[in-house]
Amino acid sequence: MLTPDELAALDGDGVTGGLPNRAYTSEEFLAAEREALFTTTWTCVGHACRVPEPGDLRPVDLLGVPLVLVRGTAGDVAVFHNVCRHRGNQLVWEACSVGDDVSCPYHGWTYGLDGALLATPHVGGWGTHRVDGLDRADHGLRRVRSAVWLDLVFVDLSGTAPPFDEHIAPLQARVDALASPAEFARLRPAATHGSATIEFAGNWKLCAENNLEAYHLPWVHPGLNSVSRLRDHEHLEPDVAFAGQRTTDYDHTLVTDRLLPAFDGWPDRIAEYPTLYPNVFLGLQRDHFWTRILEPVSAGTTRDHLQVYYLGEAADDDGFDEARAQRLTAWLEVFEEDVGVVAGLQRGRSSPSFDGGLFTPVMDEPSRHFSRWVAARLASG
Ligand code: FES
Numbered sequence: 001m002l003t004p005d006e007l008a009a010l011d012g013d014g015v016t017g018g019l020p021n022r023a024y025t026s027e028e029f030l031a032a033e034r035e036a037l038f039t040t041t042w043t044c045v046g047h048a049c050r051v052p053e054p055g056d057l058r059p060v061d062l063l064g065v066p067l068v069l070v071r072g073t074a075g076d077v078a079v080f081h082n083v084c085r086h087r088g089n090q091l092v093w094e095a096c097s098v099g100d101d102v103s104c105p106y107h108g109w110t111y112g113l114d115g116a117l118l119a120t121p122h123v124g125g126w127g128t129h130r131v132d133g134l135d136r137a138d139h140g141l142r143r144v145r146s147a148v149w150l151d152l153v154f155v156d157l158s159g160t161a162p163p164f165d166e167h168i169a170p171l172q173a174r175v176d177a178l179a180s181p182a183e184f185a186r187l188r189p190a191a192t193h194g195s196a197t198i199e200f201a202g203n204w205k206l207c208a209e210n211n212l213e214a215y216h217l218p219w220v221h222p223g224l225n226s227v228s229r230l231r232d233h234e235h236l237e238p239d240v241a242f243a244g245q246r247t248t249d250y251d252h253t254l255v256t257d258r259l260l261p262a263f264d265g266w267p268d269r270i271a272e273y274p275t276l277y278p279n280v281f282l283g284l285q286r287d288h289f290w291t292r293i294l295e296p297v298s299a300g301t302t303r304d305h306l307q308v309y310y311l312g313e314a315a316d317d318d319g320f321d322e323a324r325a326q327r328l329t330a331w332l333e334v335f336e337e338d339v340g341v342v343a344g345l346q347r348g349r350s351s352p353s354f355d356g357g358l359f360t361p362v363m364d365e366p367s368r369h370f371s372r373w374v375a376a377r378l379a380s381g
């Protein structure tokens, strides 16, 4: 998908080029990314808290591939291809609670929460529910390799990516340096003012490249920059699959009237913003945590699913409702400011005068790291 010259443009330590326009505007390019990026590494497809109870199902779409998240009877979250094994009808169309099993709306074939094919009504003729040559045990829903980490549900459609624990280990180490696993286990999804969907009129990579750097803070986010200044930001040491930035002067007393409980042991005034490739943004603050999952809808459209978490009772106690509302409002203002930027970046990719632009070696470094990851996967895919 990229020519040798285009790949070479990203090389070097100094000022380099970026990806060509068609990487952001072409549906064929996005289709190639699906094969080379999204289906061959651990890609996030949803928040586990959106299927809170056993029997909860939620369909998701991974670049045209229909999947379904299922909360099983033991409380685990599994992911299946959302396709009936009979004649290929999409099984689940909207989030729902089904009890112990789910039936296909076409001919009523019924699957358990573990994917097993349980019933094939009248398949052998009216009143006969079995037929020669059809062994139900062979035709359960196709399970997708999946993992849940910090409430994020990841899939490896290829089945060949390295083990998830190995994949996430470098980012896990960053998280562990902020607070203990016991502290993270206290996080709960906000019962009110906890989620939003943000629509970007831009390619998913522009959302990521923008999120990776803090350089734009003074111009795009003057409000945020007044409490979390560019001068106090630094880049995270990048790893293979993530990069990002952090601030050393996050003041958790500024946004909410009532102080939210904080993580025990959190390094004072640190807040970190890693981007986990390909499609997760994390916001790690001493008094709350959020994740954003990018869903590429088309080459020029991206949906961003935000979920906010708080510690213990701060997540659902009515006394913190106003604070949760203030937090969400403040973040959505920031993210909406980025909506305008991403739309502008996408417009720029329509100009024949633009040739990938410039990644400068200091302020644009995390964004370039991501672009190089994309390019490398396309080149090897
Ligand atoms: S396609 Fe699902 S039961 Fe026939």
Ligand SMILES: [Fe+2]
Pocket: 210, 211, 216, 220, 221, 334, 338
């Ligand atoms: Fe921004």
